[in-house]
Amino acid sequence: MPDATPPRTPSRLSSEHAALWMLVALTSGFALSNAFRTVAAIMAAPLQAEFALSPQALGVFAGAFHLAFGAMQIFMGIGIDLYGVRRTILTAFPLAIAGAVLSALAPSFGWLTLAQVLLGVGCAPAFLVCTVFIARHFAPQRFASVSGMAMAVGTLGMLFTGTPLAWLVAGWSWRGGFVVLAALALAAWAWMWRSVHEPMQVPAAGAAPRESLLQAVARFGTLFTLAHTWGIVVLGAATYAALLSLRGLWLGPALIERHGFSLVDSGNVALALSVVALFGPLAFGRLDPGPAQRRRWLVVCTLLMAVLFAVLALGLAAWLDVAMMLAIGLLSGFIVLQYADVRAAYPAELTGRAMAVFTMAMFLGVAAMQWFTGLVASLARSLGAGDPYLPVMAAIAAVLALAAAAFAWLPAPPLLNSPDTTRARPATAHRTTRAQHRGPSAGGHGRER
Numbered sequence: 001m002p003d004a005t006p007p008r009t010p011s012r013l014s015s016e017h018a019a020l021w022m023l024v025a026l027t028s029g030f031a032l033s034n035a036f037r038t039v040a041a042i043m044a045a046p047l048q049a050e051f052a053l054s055p056q057a058l059g060v061f062a063g064a065f066h067l068a069f070g071a072m073q074i075f076m077g078i079g080i081d082l083y084g085v086r087r088t089i090l091t092a093f094p095l096a097i098a099g100a101v102l103s104a105l106a107p108s109f110g111w112l113t114l115a116q117v118l119l120g121v122g123c124a125p126a127f128l129v130c131t132v133f134i135a136r137h138f139a140p141q142r143f144a145s146v147s148g149m150a151m152a153v154g155t156l157g158m159l160f161t162g163t164p165l166a167w168l169v170a171g172w173s174w175r176g177g178f179v180v181l182a183a184l185a186l187a188a189w190a191w192m193w194r195s196v197h198e199p200m201q202v203p204a205a206g207a208a209p210r211e212s213l214l215q216a217v218a219r220f221g222t223l224f225t226l227a228h229t230w231g232i233v234v235l236g237a238a239t240y241a242a243l244l245s246l247r248g249l250w251l252g253p254a255l256i257e258r259h260g261f262s263l264v265d266s267g268n269v270a271l272a273l274s275v276v277a278l279f280g281p282l283a284f285g286r287l288d289p290g291p292a293q294r295r296r297w298l299v300v301c302t303l304l305m306a307v308l309f310a311v312l313a314l315g316l317a318a319w320l321d322v323a324m325m326l327a328i329g330l331l332s333g334f335i336v337l338q339y340a341d342v343r344a345a346y347p348a349e350l351t352g353r354a355m356a357v358f359t360m361a362m363f364l365g366v367a368a369m370q371w372f373t374g375l376v377a378s379l380a381r382s383l384g385a386g387d388p389y390l391p392v393m394a395a396i397a398a399v400l401a402l403a404a405a406a407f408a409w410l411p412a413p414p415l416l417n418s419p420d421t422t423r424a425r426p427a428t429a430h431r432t433t434r435a436q437h438r439g440p441s442a443g444g445h446g447r448e449r
Contacts, residue, residue, distance in 0.1 A: 019137045025195035026085070026130050027150050028188040029093055031157030033123035035181055036096065037065050037366075038161045038248040042267055043174045045256060050174075051109045055253075055381065055388065059374015062249045063367040064113045068120025070363030074220055076125040077356025085129045086196045093189045096122025100182035104175045120363075127154065128352075128359050131339055135351045136198075144340040148285020151336055155281070158247065158274035160184075166267025219350075223357050228345055231410035236338060236358050237365030238403030239302055242309065242396050243332040244366045245373055247273055251325060254389040259318040269322055273329035280333020291344050294337055299408050301334035306400035313393035345413030369399065 040047075040062040047053055047061065072092075079088040099118030106112040130150045138146050160181075168177050223229050251270055255261040261269070289297055305328060312324040338358070346354040373392045380388035 016138075019133075022196045023130065023133055023146075023150060024153065025191050026089065026133060027153040028191050029089060029123070029126045030130055030150070030154035032096065032181070032185045032188050033069075033126035034154055034157035035160050035184075036100070036119045036123060036157075037069075037244060038158050038270075039165065039177065039181075040249045041247060041252040041270055042161055042165045042169060042263070043177065044249070044253050045263060046169055046174045047112075051112070053109065055377035056371075056374045057109065058253075059249065059370045059372075059377070061109070061113055061116060063370040063374070064116035065120040065123075065367075066244070066363045066370065067367035068117040069124050070120075070360045070365075070367060072121050072124035073128065073356045073360030073363070074353075076128055077220075077353045080125065080129060080132050080356075081352040084198055085133050086192075086198060088125050089129045089196070090189065090193055092125050093122050093185070093192070095119075097182055097185045097189065098122070100178050100185055104178035104182065127151075128355055130154070131343075131355045131359075132352045133198075135343060135348070135355070140343070143343050144288035144336060145285040147339050148281035148283075148333070148336045151281035151285075151333075152278045155274060155278050158277065159271060162269075162271025162274050163264065163267040164271075166264045166270075170263055220353055220357070223346070223350065223354060226346075226413075227411040228413035229357065231407045231412070232338075232342060232345065232358060233361040234410065235298065235302065235403050235407040236361035237368070238399050239305070239332070239335055239338065240362045241365035241369035242305060242400055243328065243335075245369045245396060246309075246312075246325065246328060247277075248366075249370050250373065250377075250389065250392060254315075254392075255318075255321065258315050258321065258387065258389060261318075269325060272322075273325050276326050277329040277332055280330045281336040282333070284333040285336050288337060288340055294341055294344075295407075295412060298334065298337055298341065299404050301331060301337075302400055302404035302407070305331055306397045306404070309393050309397035309400065313390050313397060315387055315390060341413070369396065 040058065044058055048058060051057075053061070076088060076092065079091075095118050099115045099120075099122055102115035102118060103112060106115055127150075131147060134143060134146050134150065165177050168180065247270065251273070252263070252266040255266040255269060256263070288294065308324050308328050308331065312321060312328075315321060339355070342354055342358045343351065373395060376391050376395050377388040380391050385391065
C-alpha cells in the first residue's frame, strides 16, 4: 500500500549544507568502523598474552571482522536500494554496539572471535551508505572530491586506535578499550538517528513497482556478467587489504619485535600513520584526473605501494620502517579513485549494488590477506626465520603487483556515468529502462523516518 501521508518536498536536501551535515553524521559510523577494524594492531600483544594466540590465530581474530563485513555487502546493498540509507544503517549498527560489549566481556578466544563477527555485520553498511548518499545527492563530477572528504573524516576513527588506545590498554586493559568503543558507537548511532533523513521520492507515473528481494538478488548477478567487473573486484580485493593488514594487524607486532618499540611507541606510529592517511583521500580526490586517465593512475599507485611494502620487508632500520609505513598511509588515499572508477563504470540505477560488490571485494580481500599473512608468519616462525615480518611484507607486495597486472590486463569499463561518455552505455549493461529502476535504486525508495 502506498504511504497515505502527504508527500514531503525534497527541501531537506535542497541545500548542499543540509546534505553535508547528514553526510558527516553518516561518517561517524564509518569512523567507528575504522576504529573497530584496526584495534588488532594495538591489542595484538595483550591478546596474545591473555589467550596464548599464535600469529595465525591473531590473523583469524583480525580477519573475522572483515570476513563478516565483506560477506554482508550484497545484503546491505540490497537494503539500501530497497529501504534507503537511514533504515539500513540504523538497523545494522546496533549489532556493532553489541559486538563491542561482547568483546569487552569475552571469556575466551572463541567468544572474542564471535564478537568480531558481530562487529563486522554491524559495521557492514558504514561506508557503503556514505558512498551511495554521495552518489544520490551530489553532482557526479564532485563524487571523487566529496568521497575523499568522507574517507578523511572517517579515518579519524583510526586516530583513536593509535596512541589513545595504547594508553588506555597500557593503563587499564584491552577490555576497557572495547568499553569506550561501545560507548562511542552508541553515540554515533544516536547522531545518525537524529540527523539523517532522505526525502520521500514520489514514483513516476507508470513506474514499475518496487522490486522484490529475490529480484534484487538476481540483479546482482548481472554485475558479474559484465567483463569489467572482474578487474574492479581484483584490484579492490588487494589495495585496501594491504593497508589494513599493515595498519590493522602487523604494525604493532613488527615494530615491537623488530626494533624493540613499546606498546605506546607503536601506538604513536599508528597515530602518525592515521594522521597522514587523513590527507591522502583529500589530495587524490582533488587530483582526480578524470575517467580517461584514472585507471592508469590506479595501476601506477598500486605498483608504487608494492614497492613500499618490498622496502618495508627488508627491515633495514627503525626510521626507514616508520617512513615506509607513513608513506603507505599517505599513498593509500588513491583508493578513493577506485570508488570514482566504480561510480563511472555502471548506470546510476545500479550504484548501490555496484558499490556493494566493490566493498565486498575490498573486505573479503582484507579477511583473506590477514588470514594469509598470519599463516605466512606462523610458517616463518616454525621454520626458524629470524624475522617473520620479512615474508609477510614481501607477500603483501607480491599480491599488490599481481593485482595491478590483472587490473591492467582485464577489460576496462565503458565509463557509463562520466559526462563525456554517457553515450557509451552498452545495451548489454542493462536492457530495462531507467524508469523501471528509478524507484528503489536512484533514490526512489519510500520515505525514511
